[in-house]
Amino acid sequence: MHYQTKNIRMPFITDLQKYKSLSIVGLEKNTGKTVCLNYVLNRLHAIGRKTAVTSIGIDGERVDQVFGSHKPEIILYDGMQFITSEKHYSGRQLLSKVIAVDSDSTALGRLITAEVVCSGKVLLSGASTTEKLRSQINYFVSNGLDITIVDGALSRLSLASPSVTDAMILCTGAAVSPNLRQLILKTKFTFDLINLEMINNSLLTDKLSKISSGIWCVDTDDNIFDLDIPSVFLLEKTTKDIFQHGDTLYVSGAVSDKLLKYLTTKKNIANQTLIVRDFTKLFITPEMYNTYTKKGGKIRVLQQSKLIAVCLNPTSPNGYTIDSAEACKKLSESLEVPVWDIMKIE
Amino acid sequence: MQLKDVINTEAGFKYCIDDLNIQSGIGRNYLMNIRWKTIAQELEAEWFFVEQIIEKIKTDEGRKHLGKLQHKLSCIHNIKQTILNIKNNDVLDDVQFFEVKNLSLQTIEIAAIAKNMGLDLLFLIPDLSKVLEILDPDKNNIAHFYIYESYDNRLPEVRNKLKQLTNSLNSNTNTLSDEETAKLEAEITATYLINQEIEDSVRVSLVEKLNRYTPTLEATLERLAYIDLSVAKAEQAINRNMHKPTIGSHCIAYTNIVNPRLDSVLKPQGQECQPIDISIAPGVCFITGANMAGKTVLLKTMGIAQMLAQFGFFVPAAVADIALVDKVVFCIGDEQNEMNGLSSFASEILKINSIVEDSDKYKMLILIDEPARTTNPTEGKAIVQAIANCLNSKNSYTMITTHYSQLGLDCRKLRVKGFVNNNTDITITPQNINKFMDYTLQEDTTDNVPHEAIRIAEILNCSSTLISEAKQFLDKEKNN
Numbered sequence: 001m002h003y004q005t006k007n008i009r010m011p012f013i014t015d016l017q018k019y020k021s022l023s024i025v026g027l028e029k030n031t032g033k034t035v036c037l038n039y040v041l042n043r044l045h046a047i048g049r050k051t052a053v054t055s056i057g058i059d060g061e062r063v064d065q066v067f068g069s070h071k072p073e074i075i076l077y078d079g080m081q082f083i084t085s086e087k088h089y090s091g092r093q094l095l096s097k098v099i100a101v102d103s104d105s106t107a108l109g110r111l112i113t114a115e116v117v118c119s120g121k122v123l124l125s126g127a128s129t130t131e132k133l134r135s136q137i138n139y140f141v142s143n144g145l146d147i148t149i150v151d152g153a154l155s156r157l158s159l160a161s162p163s164v165t166d167a168m169i170l171c172t173g174a175a176v177s178p179n180l181r182q183l184i185l186k187t188k189f190t191f192d193l194i195n196l197e198m199i200n201n202s203l204l205t206d207k208l209s210k211i212s213s214g215i216w217c218v219d220t221d222d223n224i225f226d227l228d229i230p231s232v233f234l235l236e237k238t239t240k241d242i243f244q245h246g247d248t249l250y251v252s253g254a255v256s257d258k259l260l261k262y263l264t265t266k267k268n269i270a271n272q273t274l275i276v277r278d279f280t281k282l283f284i285t286p287e288m289y290n291t292y293t294k295k296g297g298k299i300r301v302l303q304q305s306k307l308i309a310v311c312l313n314p315t316s317p318n319g320y321t322i323d324s325a326e327a328c329k330k331l332s333e334s335l336e337v338p339v340w341d342i343m344k345i346e
Numbered sequence: 347m348q349l350k351d352v353i354n355t356e357a358g359f360k361y362c363i364d365d366l367n368i369q370s371g372i373g374r375n376y377l378m379n380i381r382w383k384t385i386a387q388e389l390e391a392e393w394f395f396v397e398q399i400i401e402k403i404k405t406d407e408g409r410k411h412l413g414k415l416q417h418k419l420s421c422i423h424n425i426k427q428t429i430l431n432i433k434n435n436d437v438l439d440d441v442q443f444f445e446v447k448n449l450s451l452q453t454i455e456i457a458a459i460a461k462n463m464g465l466d467l468l469f470l471i472p473d474l475s476k477v478l479e480i481l482d483p484d485k486n487n488i489a490h491f492y493i494y495e496s497y498d499n500r501l502p503e504v505r506n507k508l509k510q511l512t513n514s515l516n517s518n519t520n521t522l523s524d525e526e527t528a529k530l531e532a533e534i535t536a537t538y539l540i541n542q543e544i545e546d547s548v549r550v551s552l553v554e555k556l557n558r559y560t561p562t563l564e565a566t567l568e569r570l571a572y573i574d575l576s577v578a579k580a581e582q583a584i585n586r587n588m589h590k591p592t593i594g595s596h597c598i599a600y601t602n603i604v605n606p607r608l609d610s611v612l613k614p615q616g617q618e619c620q621p622i623d624i625s626i627a628p629g630v631c632f633i634t635g636a637n638m639a640g641k642t643v644l645l646k647t648m649g650i651a652q653m654l655a656q657f658g659f660f661v662p663a664a665v666a667d668i669a670l671v672d673k674v675v676f677c678i679g680d681e682q683n684e685m686n687g688l689s690s691f692a693s694e695i696l697k698i699n700s701i702v703e704d705s706d707k708y709k710m711l712i713l714i715d716e717p718a719r720t721t722n723p724t725e726g727k728a729i730v731q732a733i734a735n736c737l738n739s740k741n742s743y744t745m746i747t748t749h750y751s752q753l754g755l756d757c758r759k760l761r762v763k764g765f766v767n768n769n770t771d772i773t774i775t776p777q778n779i780n781k782f783m784d785y786t787l788q789e790d791t792t793d794n795v796p797h798e799a800i801r802i803a804e805i806l807n808c809s810s811t812l813i814s815e816a817k818q819f820l821d822k823e824k825n826n
Contacts, residue, residue: 093538101444112441118508120512
C-alpha cells in the first residue's frame, strides 16, 4: 500500500493531548486492538509525546492465543516506557533498560518496568487487576510521562472504566459478526452504554461514589438508604419494598439481565432510574436493555467514559472480510461519529 | 527454638509480633527465624542495639530520618537467589543485574541516612560502592540497568547501526516495497543478534567481577534485615511505652506491667489497662482473687513479657528485672481436643504431667490457669496440692491461679484486690465493671479465697431465679 508520506494522517491523535491515560478495548478478539495500538504509538512518537504502555493480561503475542492466526507485535519507540512480565522481558526484540522491578509476582514472573533505548518489538503482559493498573498509571504520571496507554486482553472492557483510564478507543469489526447489520447493532449497543448519561447532580455523585457495596435507594431529596441487600442476586429473595424511599436505585456492583427483568416487573417502572458506577458494570443484553428502557426505565452512570474513536477491522479471524467502506459509512451513520478502518489508517 | 515455632502459643504474643512495623521481606524472614536466647550477654547486646536506635528516633528530627530510613528499607528486595547465582558463576539477566545494582544504591543511601542519624557506627552497614562501580560504569547513580555501551567498545557501533536500520524501517513504512522491508528486517535481526552476542559476553564478565563480592552482598542482606527488625522494635517500644529489661539472677520482677493486646482494646474505649507490680521467685506462687479479677490475663501477660524479652524485644513494663528461662509453658484452659478423644480434664492433666516431667530438665516459666477445675472439688484440690508440691522445690518459676481454698501448702500466695466499689452509687454493669476492680496484687497469708462468684453473676445480669436459688443453697450449706 502506497500513501503519500509528507503529511502523515493522524485521525483522533490530537484529541489524545488532553488525557493522561487511554485504554484500547475490543468488542471481540481480533477486532484490531494491536493494530490500533501500533498506530497510536507510532503517531504519538511522531509528535513527541512521552508515552508509556502497559496492559492487562497477556497481549502482543505473535500468534493469536485462541485462533492461531498471525498477529502483529507491538512496536515501541526510543524513550517510551513499558511494563511487561519477566518472561516476556527476556524475549524482547529491542534495546531497553530496566528501571523498576515489582516486588510481587504474576503468573509470568515479576513485572518489569523498562525504557526503550532502541526501537523494536515486545510482547506485553501485565497486571491482572484494575487496582494494579491504576497504580501503574499513577507511577507513570509521577514520572513525568504524558500519557499511559493500556492495552486490553481478549474482550475485557473493565479497564475502560473511567475510574481506571481517562479515555478509550473502541475496536469493532468482522470478528464481532460477519453480518453487517448485526455488527452495527452490537457495536451501537456498546456505544450507547458507553455514552449513557451521567446523573446531573454533583452532590449525589459525591455521595454515591463513596459507596463500595450494596444496593441503595435514593429519595427525591437525594438522601440515600442502604437496602441491606448484599448482592443483586439476593434481590428477588427480599421481602421488603425496595422502592419504599423513592424511584431511584443505586447498584454498586454488576448489573445483570436478571436484575433488569426483576425491575421491569415493578409497578413504578415508568419512573425508575437505575444508577451504576460506569458502563463497565453493565452485563446486559441489548434485548433486556431495550425492554427496560422502552417501559420507561432509565439507566444513568456516575462517571462517563470519554470515547475518543471507534475503529473497525473488516477482516474476521476465520478469513471473512466485509466491505470496509460500506461498513465504516453505515456504522458511522448509526453512531453519528466517525469510524476508522484500522487497516487503512496507516 | 525459633520465633516461628512459638508465635501461635499465645494470641497476645502474636499480637505484639504482628504489631511490628517491618518494612522488607528480608526483615520479616529474619523475624520468624530469631532464636530464643538464654545467654545474658547476647540479649543485652540486642537490647543495647534497640536502645541506641530509640535514643536517635525519639526526637522530632529523628522521626523525620526514621521515615526516610523506613522508606529505603521497604525498597530492599530479597535477592538471595541472585547472589547464589553469582556465587555459582551463572550468567544473570538484566533484571537480576538491576536488582543487584538497586540493592547497592539503596544500601549506600541507607548508610548515608544512618550516618546522618549518628547510627553508622552501630549499624555497620557493609560498603557496596565497589559493586555499584561495576554495575554503574557511567556513574549515573540512577536505578536503571542495561548493558551500557561503555562495557564493550564494539557496542556503540553495533547499536548505532541498529538504530539507523530501525529508523529507516519505521519512518519509511509506506514507501518501502515488500522486498525492501523484508531485507531491512533481516538486517535488523542480524544486527540485533550481534548485539546480543556482545551483551552476553559482557554479562559473563560482569558476573566474574561480581563473584568476589558475594560474601559482602550476603552480609548486607543479613545486616539490613537485622536493622529493619531492630528499627521496628525501637518504634514499637516508643509507641507502646515498652522498656529495656535488666537481667538479675533470681527473681522475675516487673513494675507497671500491662498486657499490650488488652491495652490496645481498652484505649479506644477511653479505658485503661491498670498496670501491675509483681515479683516472683523460683517455686510456686498461687494467684487468687474473685472472678473477673484478671488472673488469667496476668498469667498471659507474664508469659508474653518473658517471651518478648528472650527473643530480644523490650517489655511492656516500666521497670523489668528478669531471670532467663529455657522456655515458657502455658496451660490455660482451652486445650480440649475431642479429635484425640481427650476430655478437657484429660488433656489438661497430660499437659501438666509433661510439665512436671520437664521440670527436672529445664528451668521454665510455668503458667497454669485454674488446674483441675473440670473435675470434682475434692480430688481437684488434691491434684492442685500435688502439682504445687512437685513444682515448689524446682528451680522453675510457677504461677498457678486457683479458686480452691484451704490448700494448706507452704507456697507463696498473691491475691488480686478485686472489688473496691463501696463508695459509689453507680450501678455496676458488665461494661463498667473494670472501673470497680483494683487489679493490684497483695501478699496473702491466709488460706482463704474470695467468695464473690454469685455477686459477679448478679452483676452480669443473670436471672434472679438462678441467683436466689444459688443463695439458698449456699445458706443451707453454711447452716449445716
